[in-house]
Amino acid sequence: MSLDSKVPKGPIADKWTNHKNNINLVNPANKRLIDVIVVGTGLAGGSAAATLAELGYNVKAFCFQDSPRRAHSIAAQGGINAAKNYQGDGDSNYRLFYDTVKGGDYRSREANVYRLAEVSANIIDQCVAQGVPFAREYGGLLDNRSFGGVLVSRTFYAAGQTGQQLLLGAYSAMNRQIGRGKIKMYNRHEMLDVVVVDGKARGIITRNLVTGEIERHSAHAVVLGSGGYGNVFFLSTNAMGSNVTAAWKAHKRGAYFANPCYTQIHPTCIPVSGDHQSKLTLMSESLRNDGRIWVPKNIEDVKAIREGRLKPTEIAEENRDYYLERRYPAFGNLVPRDVASRAAKERCDAGYGVNATGEAVYLDFASAITRYGKEQAHVKGLDENDAALVKKLGQEVIKTKYGNLFQMYEKIVDQNPYETPMMIYPAVHYTMGGLWVDYNLQTTVPGLYAIGEANFSDHGANRLGASALMQGLADGYFVLPYTIGDYLADDIRTGPISTESKEFEEAEKNVRERIEFFVNNEGKHSVDYFHKKLGKIMWNKVGMARNVKGLTEAISEIKALREEFWKEVKVPGTANEFNEELAKAGRVADFLELGELFAKDALHREESCGGHFREDFVEESGEQKGEAKRDDENFAYVAAWEYKGQPSEAQLHKEELEFNDIELKQRSYK
Amino acid sequence: MNLTLKIWRQKNANDKGKMVDYQVSDISPDMSFLEMLDVLNEQLINKGEEPVAFDHDCREGICGMCSLYINGEAHGPDRGVTTCQLHMRMFKDGDTIFIEPFRAKAFPVIKDLVVDRSAFDRIQHAGGFISVNTSGNTIDANAIPVNKHDADDAFSAATCIGCGACVASCKNSSAMLFVGAKVSQFALLPQGQVEATDRVMNMVKQMDEEGFGNCTNTGACEVECPKGISLENIARMNSEYLKASLKG
């Protein structure tokens, strides 16, 4: 099948408007005859479910947590971008579009990104109307901050809990529709397969996580907003339950999986402290507005710190290496994430890491505390030279901006970041890859849509900070509800979809067999045992720096691990009860397949771009020496993989990317 | 550290349930409380026993999923944290730790330490929203300035994670802090004013129907709330309720 991105014709700024004017609509009376399933209640799924219900469709929504409000979007910290230009610093739709395409290292589809920028401003209007309490200035207007990879302040925020506030906004919109009976909510339900009837997605199979019951649900279309797959690395900033199962089942039913190897390793996370660790905690990128990143200049100081003989606060300014400011003077501490992560790895690999494991750098707020403190002293007419006072006032400002993050840090690390610099290190955070979708957000299976982090659409090979929240809400509130109508317009006379067909039967049978296998298998090792092993392979060989040897080994190691898993996995308990090990087993089984495709994709992409860094493709000389080397001649395409029975046999389809509105250039943040 | 754990085990909603003793050893003070339970569960699985069921997801104090009653306190002995943020450095070698589910009539046990908090969702269905369509056809976000003080207070109220610790800590199993936080968030914002009367009446009615108890101003909820939601929110809800009742 050839890939048709269905990008509308015409100038980029008119495409979305023209498209909306030309697609089919379903009239309000007919919408009542149509059912839509939405899997996931994060920003993408939650906003889509609410909007579809409000338009009049009958929505069934699913999540595996005990309430839609607990979807992983709740954990997003720093902010959401929108081209409002409230700060009057020259922002515009074009600039947001340009920054996103450049930040993504020229591997995203121009038309989708432009649309995202175009609808972004409206997201903020919508959220404020819903009662989302964004941060405000004293005059009562909305405040903004800056995120990496851009030169304007366009990020809206609610302290360090922006995702929480936005998700509660979408949740409240859902609640209104649940109360009206337009959304039927299924909490603690896990989707375990997509059902395709006559070539169209017509339903899903779920397991009730409380009773173990296997259920069939039918609809005229199925929307997946099931989030990202970063947990293939075991350790990531994702929630424990985040998984690839919904997307992977869709893949096995015919949806192509795009760019699986594009993963974001976030530069500012709390470093790993030991083998017991179950997850990693992000320290929001917003901290790079005020925090400066450094390691000691002298290796003797590094040694002294590791041995506890020296404190970071005792190292003089001239003996510190603010390596981002040194290497990237134009963007400094606010370079994009992939660049900042690699730079941290470079320093730590060179031996300058500042904790016992050698894998940590400092994120220091001392100069910001002094700067804010002086400003406050000045405003209040107090003594700007009173160091203790300035520090106290400065710390108060920092507290209002990042209080919850500082508290999280202190609880985990047991050090006070107001007094001593934070220690941070890169960790897996976000997956740019995902189900391939066209301009309408439809996958290669008709009637099956993917939104939010589950699709691949807008961020190319690297996502800019504060853009995932924007994308999730854009997809759910403003894009999908229109584009899905074009498809559903053909279904107004179809009538309810029966769950008695052979396709439902077959899908349910597969699900049951797999569950029976797990609870009956007499294996030796827990699910986590395999998940941790997979994570180690992924991190060491498919992580921040990749090469042919490592990737080739990873592929065969994952395959071997998968075989061992199917022989030796041990799942206690029964199928007909609350059984978390059983749920985990299914998720890890899918990660073990995805992991291999991920490595295969990374091996095939013989270039470095964004989060995908190949050690064999770097600039050898000139100003950009050591930076990633992209190959636009051969790799300016989306790699969309078709399932063929085994990850190793997956077939590659290419969507060539055309750049008409932005000139393809080497990314420079110098 | 070596510890003795006394954990509530209950097969399902109909089972009577009982406390069971377990031993764990070599616990690092840097572990989180849930990572300590992971160690116990790995041990149980390897012995062929059923692991202890507990709710958790984000493990960073924001999703509100984790919900343990530890040594007689919701979310354990530390202040301003959820169970998943509690670290083992709060305990000593040789300690005995009691671990129970959040108990309340409105939160029936599903299994072991997992409870059903869907009553909270139903209270929100009754009125925890502003009736604005999500079409995007609304006024510019900066069209109505909001006093920073009110916006900050609305935000503080909105940081409630819906964990239910307030209910579990209250001798009457009252949900007033949770409901008060939501009512306050909207009451403090101009956008929330239009439906203020209906909202507070409907949410309180649903709260009562779910079987939560009355508030007798003991204040245990505020002490145990991991997000520092203050009693002022209950006072604000009471005054909103009074205003609404007077309007009829």
Ligand SMILES: Cc1cc2nc3c(=O)[nH]c(=O)nc-3n(C[C@H](O)[C@H](O)[C@H](O)COP(=O)(O)OP(=O)(O)OC[C@H]3O[C@@H](n4cnc5c(N)ncnc54)[C@H](O)[C@@H]3O)c2cc1C
């Ligand atoms: C710690 C952290 C901080 C972040 N901070 C920011 C930020 O400041 N700004 C920003 O723009 N982005 C941020 N991000 C990224 C952003 O939060 C996510 O990309 C985004 O929220 C994903 O939303 P989503 O709706 O696609 O998926 P999610 O919110 O992950 O929701 C997935 C949903 O799918 C459901 N689900 C999954 N699988 C199944 C299944 N098989 N059956 C049933 N239901 C299923 C889940 O229950 C859940 O409801 C952050 C991410 C992390 C991890």
Ligand code: SF4
């Ligand atoms: S008010 Fe506090 S304790 Fe109660 S649900 Fe909200 S966050 Fe939890």
Ligand code: FES
């Ligand atoms: S697991 Fe999310 S708050 Fe504890």
